[in-house]
Amino acid sequence: MTNRLAGQASAYLRQHAENPVHWQPFGDDAFAEAARRDVPVFISIGYAACHWCHVMAHESFEDPATASQLNAGFVNVKVDREERPDVDGVYMAACQAMTGQGGWPLSVFALPDGRAFYAGTYFPPEPRPGQPSFRQVLTSVAAAWADRRDAVERQADALAEALGGLFSDQLLSVGQAPEYDAGGLAAVASGAVVRLGQTEDHVHGGFGGAPKFPPSPVLEFLVRHAAGAGETAGYARALAGRTLAAMCRSALFDILGGGFARYSVTADWSLPHYEKMLYDNAQLLRVLAHWTRLGGSAEFPADEARDAASLTADWLVRELGLPGGGFASSLDADSERDGRPVEGGYYVWTGTELARALADAPHDGARLASLFGLRVGEHATTAAPLHAGRPLGADERELLERHRPVLLGARARRTPPARDDKVVAGWNGLAIAALADASAVLDRADLLDAAERAADLLAGVHWDGTRLARVSHDGKATGVEGVLADYAGCAEGAFALYAATGATRWYAWAIELVDAATGRFVVNGLLSDEAPATDAGNAGSAVRTARAGARTLDPHDNEAPSGASLLAGALLTAAAYSGSWKHRALAGSILAGLPKLLSQGPRLAGWLLAVAEARLAGPLEAAIVGPLDGTRAPETLALHREALLSPSPGLAVALGSTPGTRRLAPAAGEPSRGSGEPTAGGAESGVVPVTVPLLQDRPAADDGGPLAYVCREFTCRLPVNTLGALREQLMGGGSAPADGTGVQ
Template sequence: MTNRLAGQASAYLRQHADNPVHWQPYGDDAFAEAARRDVPVFISIGYAACHWCHVMAHESFEDPITAELLNARFVSVKVDREERPDVDSVYMAACQAMTGQGGWPLSIFALPDGRAFYAGTYFPPDPQPGRPSFRQILEAVWEAWTERRDGVERQAAALAEGLGGVFSSQLLDVAAPAESVDAGFLAGAVTELVRAEDPEHGGFGRAPKFPPSPVLEFLVRHSAAAEHGSAAVARGLAGRTLAAMCRSALFDTLGGGFARYSVTADWSLPHYEKMLYDNAQLLRVLAHWVRLGGSPEFPAEEARAAAGLTADWLVRELGLPEGGFASSLDADSVRDGVSVEGGFYVWTRTEFLAAAGDRTEGARLAGIFGLPGVRDGSEAVPLHAGRALDPDERAAWEGLRPGLLAERSRRTPPARDDKVVAGWNGLAVAALADAAWALGRPELLDDARRTAELLQAVHWDGELLRRVSHAGSAAGIEGLLADYAACAEGAFALYAATGEERWYAWAEGLLAAATRRFIDDGLLSDAPLEGGAGGPGVRSALAGARSLEPHDAEAPSGASLLAGALLTHAAYSGSGEHRVLAGSMLAGLPRLAAQGPRAVGWLLAVAEASLAGPIEVAVVGSPGEGRRRLHGEALASTSPGVVVAVGEAAQGEARVPLLADRPAADDGAPLAYVCRDFACRLPVTTPEALRGQLASLNS
């Protein structure tokens, strides 16, 4: 046997291609080999930007003695959790059931059919108090396998039955009667979020503290709903949370982009990996915050600056030559010849002053950005002020930024995982499309188009969507529900921003495939029905059950993204079927929110859109400045219920049904038609009139 990870799409898998461990990628062949050899399967799950994954790899997987044990007694399988979240979610649940905790690296020992019987996370190379070494674990598992096989198999069977019951209970019944979620429920969710707020440092919960991106989108949408008495409360909470994050070390104030999370409750020490899914979501939230007009806690201009830097970082650092965006930047980078977490981003006072050039301004800003004034200036820290800069400080900072960026560019950058994940790129398309108009940066539409074109050409064959590609070639893994739904979300946003009907048609095709491939007997699951979740290993691990994770994780859940895309399509097309299907998903919101609204932020955001709309705006006429101004006014609406269609005037049918029978003015001038609840206002010719109609529908 040999290591079989060379040439994999995942950078995480390729990072282990030179290990002496005979790794295999997750799939049927690995489980078949374990059955043939009658040995357990060791499944190691992580991702490219994971610090402790690198540590365990260096300590154990690069060690020849440990590799010899693994090769002789196990079939070893490497899984990238970003590539196979369906596999990760099941085995993470198994680990949490057995140990009460989880995390990455995730270490699973399973029967040859995939049912887990022992689990853990990081294991050190040598014993530590309360934590055995990895080699001790391998010896103990092998002893149990050879000496107590019956007990091992009973434990695996019982765990699989239990997990299957849990995952089955989460399936959404989309055949249930559709019910609307009322304004009172959404206002109550805002109240619950305020109770969960960290009043001292902002955000929610204690350390480690993650950006609550889906929840922020809900709060921004709720803030725009004038009829809610809780709108002002939501606006204040969103503003405080965004301000705390954007003024902290979580945000790279020099180069743009957000780190994955803060190790500390006060946001002062980031875990430095930067993920596409975080930055796509936060860019879109910031763009919507700018469109909303900001708040005293976090002014729109400050949000505009953070959004602009984030968009620039996204295109510059994650953009790929073939189009689309890479998955992440690593947390670790080389500093003074040693790989350390955050090495690329931190500064000593001495380094900062040398790069700043202007000694006076450099010293002033060094103090503002938390650089210690120790005698030798040798302590390296991330740059952050922890507060808003005043205009004079902002001007001084903008003057020094080019020199600091130039100096930082000479450092060894963190490694990049170049795999393209369909769903995360769909989120990026939506973010760039919205940011292009909100920030007044039309060039971002070109980046959104290139990404959508890659997804359509490489990942989509007209029937199936592939989850992952690398270097312009798709891997064989079919997309999950979240991939189909996020790409549809991105395609609808790109259509609204450009009026290019190809994106509307693609979104329709994605939704048709999603409803066909993920709904069976009225039940919605995360994995396609053909083949099932994760292949035979995961099916066994769940005792044959289907799986759905309806709660948000680092990104919105597939179910909530699908509900939102279906709602948008219904507004464009008049499809009662799709609106009822979205309503059936929303009917489960109170049950899903029982563990707290932070777990269902995106579904709450969809509920806001459902309650506020649909408000349908059709802008028709020949391309030109008049149509562009009406189009821009429509996109400037803050109502979460608005959908915008733009195109040539139509006397009859149109590719986008919302444009059907929408003639231009008698003199050929473009017109905007506004409709709600099957009733339309008189068409208008000016942005001012359109603004008035939209404002009257949101009051």
């Protein structure tokens, strides 16, 4: 046997390709080998940017004695949790059931059929109070396997049955939509705001204590709720403002280069866990863009949010953008400093380093060092992240902006953290949506270009016309099929991109993804994370055995939205554009699960609550029709931009050209970068142009100028042609006038 990870596409697996441990990738072959050798399977799960995964690797997996013990007594399997969330999900549930906690690295011992019987997270190389060493764990597991096999089998069987029941209980019925009760849904949303406020950290901001994570889905809900007119809208606005202010003014936010770290080790946000994840930053960029267009608050002004959004967008495109389009998954927590790997080494500064970088402006260097609480001098060796912990004054902002290029240049000369270049479909969908929304708010066409390049990659590489690959590397999709969150996340991005560009190929692709998701993940009236197929892209027999054959669904919104809540949002948007009662009913069925999720805490239902806000808003629809070239095109585009800047939750915006003018999505054969109507695999060919139902029977004005149609609940106001009138209708919710003069 040898280590079999060298040829793997996953950066995390390749990090372990030189270990003396005889690792192999997750798959039926590994479990068959364990059965042949009659040994347990050791499953180690992590991801490329994980600091403690690196620590355990250095301490144990690179140690020849530990490797020898692993190789002699186990079949050893490495899993990239970001590539295989299905594998991570079942074994993380097993660890939590056994120990009451979880995390990464995840260390699981399983029977040759895949059923777990012992699990933990990080194990140190030497015993610590209350914690055995990793080699002691290996010895104990091997002894139990040899001497108490019956007990091991009983433990595995009981755990598998428990997991099967857990996953079955989480499945959602989507056969028939419940009767929609707007008042009840509004009460649920308002109650969630109040409950969130009860868990707020009134000293440091955010929710709960250490470790403290960015509550990204919850923030999107609060921003959407704040856009409404309910009794708790003002409270939601203040709560969101305090949380965003605390995060953006803390060490969690990279004030120099942009982007947010994954979490803070401390409750006061002062000590980041420095890995930077695409899914975090995509969501937070979108929240900041939405907060800016909402107008901010006294706690966190819109101009400060705009600056943070712009920096984060720049970082996302610069640091995670890939040459062929799309965005890498993450940047590592560790980077080299003084010749050794240090967590956060790339981001921290001593006062002396800061002064040296600004040697040409020593007075300014001293001012910045003082601003960030850094001492300057021969003995000032403590390194810290740059943050003031408070809002910067106008002169302080000007000082930082003036020297930002020099400081970024000095930092760029350091050894940067490693990047995991795998493209995860669902996370890229969230990034596309964020960049599309931010492009309008920040008035930056370059962000829209980046979003379209990413969408081109997903549509051309990940999508084959019927199935979506979860992961690609170097422009090639792997054999791992997308999970529900991938299909729904890409649909979310495609809808946002259509709203921003008017290119109907993105609308058509979003509808394809939504219909593929419902077709693959709704089986016998139940919504599951697992498609029914049994090819290599889905959970293998070992995973199914580990949960007693049950299908799975994790409906909880954690660091990223769940597949179920993303699908609910995509279905609702699809219904807004198409008028489809089927899509609307399926969204309502998923929203019916809110009370059960909220019983476990509102922070587990943040995105689904955000979808509920879109449903309560209608969702509102705005169809902009007019010339897209010629002298009157600016009028059409001005109305379009006004619609995009509306804070109404879940607003569906459609842009259509009047007959005889150029469409934004070119006809077959018309040259354009990546445009054209979609076909299987995202290719361009001569197909019938897609018609967006929301644009049907929407003529321009008699004089050829543009008109805006604002609709809600399938009823539209009289069309308008001025920015002020459009703004008034959008603020009013688009309901028809009392005299019944609304037009269908």
